[in-house]
Amino acid sequence: MTHQFDKTKLPSRHVSVGPERAPHRSYYYAMGMTEEEINRPFVAIASAGNDSAPCNTTLDFQADICRQGVEQGGGTPRRFNTITVTDGIAMGHQGMKSSLISREVIADSVELSVRGHCYDALVTFAGCDKSLPGMMMAMLRLNVPSIFVYGGSILPGRFHDKDVTVKDVFEIVGQYAAGKCPLSEVNALERVACPGHGACGGQYTANTMACVGEAIGLSLPNSNMAPAPYKSREEIAIAAGRQVMELLAKNIRPRDICTREAFENAARIVAATGGSTNGGLHLPAMANECGIDFTLFDVAEIFRTTPYIADLQPGGRYVARDMYDAGGVYMLMKTLLAEGLLHGDCLTVTGKTLGENIAEVTWNPDQKVIYDAKTPITPTGGVVGLRGSLAPDGAIVKVAGMERLVFEGPAQVFDCEEDCFAAVEARQIREGSVIVIRYEGPKGGPGMREMLSTTAALYGQGMGESVALITDGRFSGATRGFCIGHVGPEAADGGPIALVEEGDIIRIDAVQGTIDLHVDAAVLAERKARWQPRTNDYQAGALWRFAQNVGPAWQGAVTHPGAKAETHVYADI
Numbered sequence: 199m200t201h202q203f204d205k206t207k208l209p210s211r212h213v214s215v216g217p218e219r220a221p222h223r224s225y226y227y228a229m230g231m232t233e234e235e236i237n238r239p240f241v242a243i244a245s246a247g248n249d250s251a252p253c254n255t256t257l258d259f260q261a262d263i264c265r266q267g268v269e270q271g272g273g274t275p276r277r278f279n280t281i282t283v284t285d286g287i288a289m290g291h292q293g294m295k296s297s298l299i300s301r302e303v304i305a306d307s308v309e310l311s312v313r314g315h316c317y318d319a320l321v322t323f324a325g326c327d328k329s330l331p332g333m334m335m336a337m338l339r340l341n342v343p344s345i346f347v348y349g350g351s352i353l354p355g356r357f358h359d360k361d362v363t364v365k366d367v368f369e370i371v372g373q374y375a376a377g378k379c380p381l382s383e384v385n386a387l388e389r390v391a392c393p394g395h396g397a398c399g400g401q402y403t404a405n406t407m408a409c410v411g412e413a414i415g416l417s418l419p420n421s422n423m424a425p426a427p428y429k430s431r432e433e434i435a436i437a438a439g440r441q442v443m444e445l446l447a448k449n450i451r452p453r454d455i456c457t458r459e460a461f462e463n464a465a466r467i468v469a470a471t472g473g474s475t476n477g478g479l480h481l482p483a484m485a486n487e488c489g490i491d492f493t494l495f496d497v498a499e500i501f502r503t504t505p506y507i508a509d510l511q512p513g514g515r516y517v518a519r520d521m522y523d524a525g526g527v528y529m530l531m532k533t534l535l536a537e538g539l540l541h542g543d544c545l546t547v548t549g550k551t552l553g554e555n556i557a558e559v560t561w562n563p564d565q566k567v568i569y570d571a572k573t574p575i576t577p578t579g580g581v582v583g584l585r586g587s588l589a590p591d592g593a594i595v596k597v598a599g600m601e602r603l604v605f606e607g608p609a610q611v612f613d614c615e616e617d618c619f620a621a622v623e624a625r626q627i628r629e630g631s632v633i634v635i636r637y638e639g640p641k642g643g644p645g646m647r648e649m650l651s652t653t654a655a656l657y658g659q660g661m662g663e664s665v666a667l668i669t670d671g672r673f674s675g676a677t678r679g680f681c682i683g684h685v686g687p688e689a690a691d692g693g694p695i696a697l698v699e700e701g702d703i704i705r706i707d708a709v710q711g712t713i714d715l716h717v718d719a720a721v722l723a724e725r726k727a728r729w730q731p732r733t734n735d736y737q738a739g740a741l742w743r744f745a746q747n748v749g750p751a752w753q754g755a756v757t758h759p760g761a762k763a764e765t766h767v768y769a770d771i
């Protein structure tokens with residue numbers, strides 16, 4: 199329905215109302231706008247569309263179509279774009295240091311564009327790991343009526359009669375290095391693994407955060423998991439435009455939706471789907487935007503009591519397309535709500551509660567992807583938080599689909615990912631080792647790299663269950679094996695991980711949730727006294743600036759940790 203708005207009460211009055219704004223209006227007339235359009239609310243449509251990767255290539259199309267919905271609802275759409283850094287292409291080299299930093303840049307650039315032009319509402323479109331949380335962070339920071347739309351997953355490729363994703367390509371690199379397959383096989387797979395537009399096709403970071411968008415209430419029900427090539431994405435984009443006008447009319451804002459309970463719902467979905475460990479970073483970062491204290495430890499507490507119920511890759515069998523066809527996030531939430539594992543009374547962008555939205559979903563007993571929460575794949579443990587003498591500030595591990603949950607072994611230590619990857623390629627990693635990759639934290643890297651190239655190569659070599667890997671860096675959503683990330687305090691801050699030496703015994707227990715370094719306190723104190731901080735290779739520019747401001751991983755590795763809600767709003771609303 200078309201709403202009527204009193205423009206003099208909206209932020210956009212500063213750029214469109216009164217004689218002193220004649221110069222501003224002349225710009226709008228220059229762009230072909232009518233007087234009537236200038237007198238309507240201005241709705242920002244932020245797209246992370248660009249040519250960097252298939253994750254982003256449909257976003258501008260969807261964002262353009264969203265204009266129709268905004269207009270139907272009585273608003274004037276204003277499009278703009280953000281940058282992205284696409285992990286699949288940034289992976290395995292120094293480029294990955296830009297990845298997490300791009301989350302902050304995306305949030306900041308949406309913030310600045312909305313503030314600068316006094317937009318009244320916001321619809322965001324994103325398709326890749328950091329752009330999803332970056333957009334949602336901006337929505338929470340600005341707190342104007344907003345909706346988040348994911349561009350959709352890629353469809354799976356077919357190879358030797360099996361559904362494949364880019365994860366398989368990362369892993370075949372290890373198989374090739376181990377002499378287990380010819381180069382022709384690698385080259386054949388790389389040509390078919392990604393058959394078109396859309397974000398990485400398993401329950402990796404983009405799809406995990408897309409599920410979070412629905413669970414936390416910032417996205418329309420069952421909107422995000424529709425694959426990028428599906429025609430229904432057009433209707434979803436239009437519906438988002440129309441609905442944001444409803445939110446503006448009803449004055450429903452992201453912080454009315456994203457309460458602490460909503461964050462708990464989102465954390466449940468990460469663990470229930472065996473989702474990306476990045477969920478343990480992005481949820482605290484999003485909570486920080488609205489002054490809610492929801493750290494890695496709060497996320498871990500929810501993980502501890504969440505059944506693992508979605509048989510999705512990388513730990514399980516199915517791809518994101520199958521999840522959508524099975525009924526999507528709302529089907530998953532229906533069974534969790536029935537078991538009392540979700541807060542049904544949280545508000546969502548439909549203007550109704552999560553429980554009311556879920557009531558409209560019928561459970562599909564014929565699908566095989568989503569288990570009934572009464573009979574889960576495993577009672578807990580899609581993703582697990584850890585803490586102990588090696589990680590007093592916590593750590594995280596994905597155990598979905600893993601047999602072995604306790605690992606003890608001698609450390610093999612590397613001071614950067616490249617050194618470890620070279621050792622993997624040269625087959626110098628010893629079975630039973632706990633590989634340590636350090637100085638890769640938020641500050642130390644800087645940028646807290648994801649290490650899929652290394653973990654997938656290990657997996658591809660068949661070492662997935664016979665080594666463990668710990669780091670103050672991160673992992674991609676496609677990483678599998680006993681890989682522990684976000685170890686804090688990070689090495690650059692002189693955390694215990696900086697003090698580990700070759701052969702030290704490390705024990706990780708993902709059942710108890712512990713990670714310990716078995717070295718005498720006196721020995722550690724002596725090592726600590728000798729420890730010297732290092733400089734990294736980035737002493738200027740965006741990476742340097744990030745390193746100056748970034749907080750610890752347990753708080754989401756944000757550049758303004760401990761933000762207070764009241765000091766952190768779009769001033770004029």
Ligand SMILES: CC[C@H](C)C(=O)C(=O)O
Nearest residue numbers: 285286402403674675676
């Ligand atoms: C395939 C994995 C993807 C590129 C990624 O980085 C993530 O899911 O985090």
Ligand SMILES: [Mg+2]
Nearest residue numbers: 285327403674
């Ligand atoms: Mg990633």
